[in-house]
Amino acid sequence: MEKKIYVIRHCEAEGQPKEAPLTEIGIQQAADLAGFFEEVKINRIISSPFLRSIQSIEQVAKWAKVNIEIDERLAERLLSTELLPDWLEKLKATFDDLDLKFDRGESSREAMQRIMGVVEEIFKSDSQNTLIVTHGNLMSLLFKNYLPDFGFEQWRRLSNPDVYLLKFSNDKLTIDRLWQC
Template identity: 45%
Template sequence: MSDSIIYLVRHCEATGQEASCSLTDSGKLQAEELKQFFSDKRVDQIMASPFERAIQSIVPTAEMHHLDLLISDDLRERTLSSENLSDFKNCLKETYKDFDLTYSGGESSREALERAMKVISDVKLSSHKATILVSHGNLISLILNHFDQTFGFEEWERLTNPDVYEINLNRREIKRLWKGQKEL
């Protein structure tokens, strides 16, 4: 049985956090860099969050590989709260300690991870051997934590825009691939 690989991609630099925010000019250049990064890699399927910045980050790669871009609502960013949290970072940090902690109108880490893992389970069961999933920092960090419990809040803080991790689903191994990364 050959290995099933997921390339977990954090979107490129964007103009903001709302679902409709586009890439910055720098983010558009980063999307082209992602295209070059994936030019020599096998890619059978590409799925992205419905947020504009995620879609724009991977369209050049999808076009290069002549693949349809599949949109999955389950890859959207996690909603920490529907209210404006004055101490966002500390509130987020607490959700890495307590996966069931929820704030008003938000999802717990466990709820967000469960919807993301539905996508990953579907990928693993499919005939695709190499899939790109494009999402957002918080959700990506929760997915990585599922495969490596040492990946937490501090590692989330070190994610870059963009960022690329490879997950070997058969061996349950993760490795960071993006060459523009910060040191872990």
């Protein structure tokens, strides 16, 4: 049976905290996202617990008449508990060294294992078309698991929102970017 997982990066938000809502532009992007999925038969929607992720997919869930399942494993990666003025350089380093960790933060490998757990469960489930809504860094680490060359520069080129399709068919996995800004 063919399995499809649509991996979605949330729409534009007002900030990074868990409770940061979508901006006005983000609200319009969420409407555009709903239009994008109009022709897709959706069996499941699984989202990060962050408000921006939930708000990004609410219109799709309403239209598809599918409940949004919240999964903590799709939450934003915590790079560090300390304020890092050079956070971008540190993030770049974590794409090269998957075990690099800062101040009670999460390594790339740990974050990758989190999202891979979600994806593996979906592939083993009966659901044929699942949407997962998450964050750019975590999404990038998922792709890096399958495509080792997917790194910092590819992360920088992600958009808000963004949509990729992971398709598993005949024991073969393909990854395609579907969203065109």
